[in-house]
Amino acid sequence: MSNGSATGATFHLGELHGSLSDPVLSSMTLLNEITGRFPDAVSFAAGRPYEEFYDPLQIHDHLERFRKYLEVERGLGSEEVRTALFQYGHTKGLLTDLLVRHLAADEGVHADPDSVVVTTGCQEAMILLLRALRTGSADVILAPAPTYVGFLGAARLMDMPVLPVAEGSGGIDVEDLVVQIGRARERGLNPRACYVVPDFANPSGLSMSLADRRLLLDVAEREGILLIEDNPYSLFNADGRRLPSLKSLDTTRRVVYVGSFAKTAFPGARVGYLVADQRVSGTGPGEGPLLADQLAKLKSMLTLNTSTISQAVIGGKLLETDCSMTRATEREAEVYRRNLAAVLAGLDTHFPVPEDGSRPRATWNIPGGGMFAVITLPFEADAAMLEYSASEFGVLWTPMRYFYPEGGGTHQIRLSFSVLTPERIDEGLARLAALVRDRTARP
Secondary structure, X not given: OOOOOOOOOOOOHHHOOHHHHOHHHHHHHHHHHHHHHOOOOEEOOOOOOOOOOOOOHHHHHHHXXXXXXXXXXXXOOHHHHHHHHHOOOOOOOOOHHHHHHHHHHXXXXXXXHHHEEEEOHHHHHHHHHHHHHOOOOOEEEEEEOOOOHHHHHHHHHOOOOEEEEOEEOOEEOHHHHHHHHHHHHHOOOEEEEEEEOOOOOOOOOOOOOHHHHHXXXXXXXXXXXXXXXXXXXXXXXXXXXXXXXXXXXXXOOOEXXXXXXXXXXXXXXXOEEEEOOOEOOOOOOOOOOEHHHHHHHHHHHHOOOOOHHHHHXXXXXXXXXXXXXXXXXXXXXXXXXXXXXXXXXXXXXXXXXXOOOOOOOOEEOOOOEOOEEEEEOOOOOOHHHHHHHHHHHOEEOEEHHHHOOOOOOOOEEEEEOOOOOHHHHHHHHHHHHHHHHHHHOOO
């Protein structure tokens, strides 16, 4: 830091945490900035939930429903209700009982309320877990490549290295996970956990089979690691059939479950949660406290408690459908099914297989649900190409390279289709096809 100048104190980037020069942390601001500069472009970039069903008046209804719940079901008096809503709240949250009902109704998970911690979005849940698991420089986390950029960013902030695991057509390659754990230990590293999104992962859109879910749990038990299950998209399957979550299959408490209402309710509330039912020994006589209790200690020093007003709004929404978010999101789920079908049909139309047997100009995966699909292009798709795509062809997408912890995805892009109409999807894919023709045209 300089000693001062006419413009005041200044910092050199090297004097600040190394994460600030990491491209992962710049990816969100890049997309927001370029979206703002090209408002008329068709945007496949942002992974936001569909918002046409939002009504600001519903917020008041949710608050009132939750207030009545506190009075009638919880038996609180008017002064206690006032304190619960307006004062600092319990660190673990106001919603633990309702979240247990939600998990039982939608996920088949039977959790103890004491094992639940309400967090300020799922990002805080990730920060708490990574902070608790990092005890020294040898500790590492494993994750499929590609993986959610928010988790990569959280790990970078916590100085927790992320070791990539191969991803196949069915999500994380469990056999490669075993290989990477072994290699890490040979290098003197200490693998603590594996982060995984089993259903319609962001960014790949891929899902694990039931057999692979069971195999992953077996590997976690045998290798002595935790599984961090992030589950934002499982309700949005294209065929109406759902596979069980890892946590619902977990019989040995190997899974820490991370949930969020950003996609199933609305992201503005910033309400997430985690279920950490593992026991922590070495704290005194007896069985030992839950990992959730230890994470709550960390939370008390980070955000103290999640906004009680936000929790009340989400609580009211849960109560509206007897704590079933499957019921609460029926209309949105149908939109995502419709849009996924429109994306796949539009890709077939605008990127037909060449009749002369030459290589296709683009290839893509076929997700079974969720909000994302991945396209592989015959040229590099970086920030400069995104700028060119936006300015010359009016279409936005996300470069996949941001989702790889050690490099990769250079020719891939992620398409998010959650907020578009079928007509805009078709128009956007036509613009993308024009970009590809432009970049592959022979001189």
